[in-house]
Amino acid sequence: MLAFEHLDRRAFLKKTGLVGGVFILGFGEATFTGASPGLKSGESGQLGVFVSIDSQGQVTIASHRAEMGQGIMTSTPQIIADEMEADWQRVEVVLAPGHPRYGNQSTGGSASIRRYFTYIRQMGAVARQMLEQAAANHWKIKLEDVQAVKHAIKNKKTGAMLGFGELASAAATLEVPSVENLRLKTEDEYSLIGKDVKLMWQEQIVRGETVYAQDINVPGMLIACIARPPVVGGRVKSFDASEAKKIKGVVDVLRMKDRPLPADVNPVSGVAVLANTSWAALQGKKKLKIEWELGENARHNSESYKQELIDKVNAPGIVARQEGDVHSHSFDPENTVEATYTLPYQHHMPMETPAATAYFEGDKCIVWTGTQTPQWGQRKVCQELGLDEKKDLDKVEFNQVLMGGAFGRKGKNDYTLEAVELAKATGKPVKVIWSREDDVQHGFYHSIAANYFKAELNKDNNSDFWLQRVVHPPIGWTFDTSKDRPSRGNLSQGFADIPFDIENLSCETQTLTTHVRIGWFRAVQNVHNAYALGCFVDELAVKAGIPTREMWLNLLGSDRHIDLTKEGFEGWRNYGQEDPRHALDTARMKHVINSVVEKSGAEDKVDKNEGWGIAFATSFNSYVAAATKVRVSDNLVKVLEIHTAIDCGLVITPDRVKAQMEGAMIMGLGLASSEITIADGAIEQSNFHDYPVLRYQHCPELFVNILPSDKPPGGVGEPGMPPVLPSVVNAIYHASGVRLRHMPVTKTHTFI
């Protein structure tokens, strides 16, 4: 294999073992197990993240979370190295393959640090404490009398030092301390956390040396391009491959297995062209003649579906959260605002289209892919091959490489399973590559959604009566076709978890039939919920004649922690976070809103045709406010600047938080221009020309303000997205007086 061989666990152990005197640690979710060099540390079945130290003191840390550009392969090792007191210059990072021994590897929900911060620190602390113990034993002094100081252990009595490398083999023979006996650093002792350390693999990236799933090359492999049914649930009726087979380099044409709904993360059937080169496979695919049986989803048209959503969201719904009684109230039309907003289907559009390689060595299946969910992928491969997920798990070696963007798309392993299906069918190594058209037309889309609000303003420019509804096809349908409404989890994402202090409130949803695969898209349901709420609060402010900031502050009310289960929202989930320090906190909300306004000058006077818009959203235990300035004339919109303020608790790698916020502003603004539409069940877009993403000339000046916080880390990858689009739409209103409620903006306006 090529340069990515070093990512393989066996090679990793071999490599670190070569130097001799090596310390290797592996951790399970609950138990810690240490191993001396003589033992194969993977064999206990309990081993997770590896930290190794060779006799030269080189520290190698396996990044167990998937890297898609968010920087986790720097941030997680940074936390471990900090607890270890390792010198960052002497830390190397490798990517871990998918395996339960690494603990939770499902990389989504902005969860890596938000949910596993303490666990990650414990990994580092175990390694440090074992090195300290080895040094204490050497000097025959107590553990309390030694201290780790920058890649060495210091004898506090004599000042003598022993390097990590010198201690590695002795430390490896010690018993692993239990979690209760670990001493974690206090915040003032952090040496790397909160600092902008050198980022991992940046130089390899700028040299073009990093490996993505598209780059995998296995000797003798075939490259497969697949023609998939244009409609979800469709199948091949018949096909003629004679022309395809005439293309030089085409080796075989195979009908993929039919796959009944639910779609799950399974392949979607079709016809695969297998060839010696990508070019032959792509050309062969074009020559296929296929007759499809489209199935019942061929009746799906997004334009009429949108109207169905609007009709439903304007009618009484199924209550998700209720306080007081809003329904028997007669709204005063003078002080009431009522509005319906829609956001179309969206697609992730990662720069790297899906790709995966699979082959067999004896009865072992070896997979090379880039996925956000390696363990789910490993289990799905087991199912695909009829293997027992527990007993036979090690018959599936699930190797991870970098992802060229993901944004939720690569949380689903359909492309990986396609490679496995074809490797099994052909008995040869197979790399499946997706064209951009494949990617756009066979995605797991962000739900089209309609949000409705009706609220009455009181004399204090606040509201006592508030009705809101949301209707959208649920992600749940992808996995279970009986799912006909948003789940509690979906409704906990910026909808029924609305943090306002309103006496009479009803949050409702409605049932709906789903026709395409719906998936997680960066910030998920928060995208349309925060868009709609952000615009509606602005509309209320306009009605009240007060600044939008003041409207937000009024609605949020007093400084308090909110437990929504006690405020009428049964089944509320605070992003899986039960730590009380992650409580929904209105003071933090108000702080980011005030900060973004003050820092941006969003309430200052502007020139004619210019306007500011602001919006706020909390998601994944973080708080973000956005302010956007635009200039509008004759339906031409120039976005001048976007500001965000984020409170994401303790910050590990400030520069990567900033980078995520920059990316979120760019992607969030991009939502104003993009839509996936569907005619007769088939996606109408195909590439960057008709599903545009933001380019240079539309990228305004971006400003990020990361607010200091004494709270534990919140999410970072997603929370930046939700408030951006409403801030843009509100800015257009304040610049031009035109209120847009139905996205994309480009239906009526052009960005310049």
Place this chain on the structure above:
Amino acid sequence: MLRITVNGKLVELDVDPEMPLLYALRENLGLTGTKFGCGVGLCGACTVHLDGEPVRSCATPVSAALGSSVTTIEGLAKGEALHPLQEAWLDNKVPQCGYCQSGQIMSAVALLEENAQPSDEQIEDWMQGNICRCGTYPRIKKAIKQVATSKKG
């Protein structure tokens, strides 16, 4: 046999002359730093230099490169020494997922070779064919300006 020079080395290719250069580089020559993004010249991930000019290798047939000299991202650094733009990319911590960056860097190199002191607008104009979904545009612009400014000094 089709002859082209890639990163200073003459290579012979036994491929369909109509095949895009991208696949010859990636699959015949193992130069996977040049990436596939769209297949139709819309995103710039596959940008390489053909006799010094930036081209989209996914939409350039091998036949168009016959007798010409191709430079890919792998040919930019001189051994250990990175190109000043690669250095500026590191200084500004540009990459997120990194996938589009080879193409971004190759476009930027061609820009500065044509115009050593581009204005903001000229940078935007020149680079608008290179898409980054992660959103690294502001940093790319900064990196380009950093090199342009240092040349001025």
